[in-house]
Amino acid sequence: MPQTADSSNRSDPSSERSTFASIRRLHPYVRTALPRLAGGLVASLGASLMALAIPAVLRWVTDGPLTEGVREHDWSGLAWSVVLIAVLGVGEAGLILLRRTLVMFPGTRVEAGMRMALFTHLQDLPIAFHDRWPGGQLLSRIMGDLGLLRRWLVFGILQLVVSVVTIIVGVALLVATGGWLGIIFLCGSIPVTILAFRFSSRYRKISRLSQDQSGDLATTVEESVHGIRVLKAFGRGPDALDQFTDQAEGLRETEIRKATTDAGLTTALRTIPEVTQAVALVVGAYLVAQGDMTLGALVAFFATAQVINGPVVDLGMTLSMTLNARTAVDRYFEVMETENPLTDPATPADLPAVTPGVAGQAGGHVVFRDVTFRYDDAVRPVLDHVDLELPPGTTTALVGLTGSGKSTLAMLPPRLFDVTDGVVEVDGVDVRDLTRAQVRERVAVAFEDPTLFSASVRENVLLGVPDTLSAAEREALLTQALEVAQAQFVAELPEGVDTRIGEEGLSLSGGQRQRLALARAIAARPRVLVLDDPLSALDVTTEEAVTARLRDVLDATTTLVIAHRPSTVALADRVAVLQGGRVTAVGTHHDLLASDPHYRYIISSLEDDYVANDPHCPAPGSSDQHTSDQSQEALS
Numbered sequence: 001m002p003q004t005a006d007s008s009n010r011s012d013p014s015s016e017r018s019t020f021a022s023i024r025r026l027h028p029y030v031r032t033a034l035p036r037l038a039g040g041l042v043a044s045l046g047a048s049l050m051a052l053a054i055p056a057v058l059r060w061v062t063d064g065p066l067t068e069g070v071r072e073h074d075w076s077g078l079a080w081s082v083v084l085i086a087v088l089g090v091g092e093a094g095l096i097l098l099r100r101t102l103v104m105f106p107g108t109r110v111e112a113g114m115r116m117a118l119f120t121h122l123q124d125l126p127i128a129f130h131d132r133w134p135g136g137q138l139l140s141r142i143m144g145d146l147g148l149l150r151r152w153l154v155f156g157i158l159q160l161v162v163s164v165v166t167i168i169v170g171v172a173l174l175v176a177t178g179g180w181l182g183i184i185f186l187c188g189s190i191p192v193t194i195l196a197f198r199f200s201s202r203y204r205k206i207s208r209l210s211q212d213q214s215g216d217l218a219t220t221v222e223e224s225v226h227g228i229r230v231l232k233a234f235g236r237g238p239d240a241l242d243q244f245t246d247q248a249e250g251l252r253e254t255e256i257r258k259a260t261t262d263a264g265l266t267t268a269l270r271t272i273p274e275v276t277q278a279v280a281l282v283v284g285a286y287l288v289a290q291g292d293m294t295l296g297a298l299v300a301f302f303a304t305a306q307v308i309n310g311p312v313v314d315l316g317m318t319l320s321m322t323l324n325a326r327t328a329v330d331r332y333f334e335v336m337e338t339e340n341p342l343t344d345p346a347t348p349a350d351l352p353a354v355t356p357g358v359a360g361q362a363g364g365h366v367v368f369r370d371v372t373f374r375y376d377d378a379v380r381p382v383l384d385h386v387d388l389e390l391p392p393g394t395t396t397a398l399v400g401l402t403g404s405g406k407s408t409l410a411m412l413p414p415r416l417f418d419v420t421d422g423v424v425e426v427d428g429v430d431v432r433d434l435t436r437a438q439v440r441e442r443v444a445v446a447f448e449d450p451t452l453f454s455a456s457v458r459e460n461v462l463l464g465v466p467d468t469l470s471a472a473e474r475e476a477l478l479t480q481a482l483e484v485a486q487a488q489f490v491a492e493l494p495e496g497v498d499t500r501i502g503e504e505g506l507s508l509s510g511g512q513r514q515r516l517a518l519a520r521a522i523a524a525r526p527r528v529l530v531l532d533d534p535l536s537a538l539d540v541t542t543e544e545a546v547t548a549r550l551r552d553v554l555d556a557t558t559t560l561v562i563a564h565r566p567s568t569v570a571l572a573d574r575v576a577v578l579q580g581g582r583v584t585a586v587g588t589h590h591d592l593l594a595s596d597p598h599y600r601y602i603i604s605s606l607e608d609d610y611v612a613n614d615p616h617c618p619a620p621g622s623s624d625q626h627t628s629d630q631s632q633e634a635l636s
């Protein structure tokens with residue numbers, strides 16, 4: 001896992017911001033929901049005020065109708081009081097229902113909107129970002145954090161405001177009506193406030209750690225599931241379990257610290273009002289005995305204190321919800337505020353129109369001009385002043401030792417990365433002056449490690465085909481691409497091209513997946529096709545068949561093919577040699593064999609690897625020279 005995204009290493013860049021400033025960033029997302037949320041708040045406050053009004057009615061009942069009823073045996077006044085209390089109770093319940101109805105839908109809408117925005121941003125961010133960020137961290141932000149935020153929006157924030165307002169109004173009422181008793185209660189709220197502030201700063205740190213650890217745990221699960229074959233093959237399941245156990249234990253300990261901190265506050269919030277009430281009871285009993293306070297006033301005082309008790313205890317829960325929500329907001333904006341250095345230009349250039357088959361207008365002319373490329377976290381550039389031209393309609397094989405930068409170079413024409421210096425031109429236009437959509441219309445890529453999506457074969461293969469084409473045109477492209485990629489196995493799948501292939505196409509063999517990925521690149525009908533060793537998992541016979549058909553198709557396409565096998569080199573008109581970050585030689589296979597010692601060395605090591613890795617190849621020195629001869633034949 002990259003160190004930059006490990007919670008143990010991560011600094012919290014948002015820690016300087018106040019909780020209010022942090023949460024205020026939600027405004028653009030909650031703006032349309034604000035009227036309903038405000039309505040929900042008003043309903044909550046109304047319900048709370050009704051609850052607070054009940055003690056006042058009790059006081060009036062006790063000192064008035066009840067006392068008079070007992071004295072004069074007339075209960076008619078009491079009946080009206082009971083009705084009034086019942087109306088207040090029903091009103092309170094009705095307002096709580098109204099609050100729920102008002103806030104439920106905007107809450108889910110805000111969550112869905114934020115989730116869409118994050119996903120869209122993730123799609124837009126460059127590969128460099130995804131190289132650094134583990135999937136589990138992103139998953140926990142897009143799912144867990146946003147769910148937490150929704151619960152806070154529909155409940156936590158309202159409850160927090162209502163609790164604070166109820167406590168302030170309640171304490172004001174107590175001070176106004178209870179005299180000294182009210183002042184005793186007011187004194188009790190001072191330690192509550194101090195404790196709440198101290199709790200906030202401690203809890204926020206633990207909350208951040210816990211949410212980051214959840215993300216790391218999700219990453220471990222994702223990697224283990226994704227790499228289950230490797231883990232099983234190497235018997236490393238127990239190690240994965242150990243790592244998972246350590247992380248799960250770390251998260252459990254953090255959760256315990258979180259719960260203990262929360263419980264400490266909740267206990268204090270329960271104890272302080274109880275102690276305050278006990279003191280108030282002693283003083284209140286004395287005042288009633290002295291005739292300085294009516295019994296009704298004392299009853300009302302304690303009934304009001306009881307109404308305030310609930311919000312005081314809730315304060316702990318709503319405060320922790322708010323701090324968790326703040327952490328979720330910080331984690332959300334860490335991703336959303338990551339700027340994309342690889343953007344579309346404000347005024348994109350026009351690509352010259354293409355007329356296939358017409359000399360000079362066929363398009364697909366690629367030029368690397370003095371190109372330097374350095375990865376963000378690397379000390380030295382991988383590509384150092386590279387010059388290379390791919391004339392239209394030609395096939396160029398790129399060869400070089402492992403790690404020489406072939407894949408890096410191949411990612412520049414489709415703008416998967418932008419150059420650090422120099423220019424990559426497609427049809428005379430700097431690719432940075434084109435939108436990514438424009439570039440991808442003209443340049444398609446097939447990687448060695450083919451990613452297939454959980455969708456039908458048809459959807460996977462037609463991924464790069466414009467939706468504007470008619471159904472018949474799309475069908476023709478599908479058929480041709482599958483045929484060129486020698487993917488006849490599709491016909492034997494249960495539902496042919498409509499068969500859904502499993503998650504990332506894992507239910508297919510490596511060679512089958514590669515052929516579908518190749519078919520996808522071919523179906524996009526690009527003018528420029530970048531093939532990053534897309535035939536590596538194919539057996540010799542299939543590779544030969546694909547190569548033969550590809551040669552027909554590539555006739556009209558400019559192709560850059562990264563070659564790890566002699567047979568892939570055979571596909572090319574010319575070969576470019578990458579050495580020490582530069583293209584040191586370009587020429588035909590024969591010329592380079594004759595003139596370039598480094599090329600001879602690469603080819604001989606490719607042949608050695610080829611023979612050593614291909615189960616269909618005889619071992620060196622074996623009597624069966626079929627495969628070795630075959631590659632020599634292909635090259636000659």
Ligand SMILES: Nc1ncnc2c1ncn2[C@@H]1O[C@H](COP(=O)(O)OP(=O)(O)OP(=O)(O)O)[C@@H](O)[C@H]1O
Nearest residue numbers: 131375378382400401402403404405406407408409
């Ligand atoms: N995302 C990245 N961040 C930092 N360095 C990288 C990244 N990807 C590749 N590199 C480094 O860049 C160099 C070139 O890698 P690249 O994959 O382009 O080589 P290659 O010639 O295609 O290798 P191979 O033949 O083994 O596939 C290597 O040293 C590699 O470690």
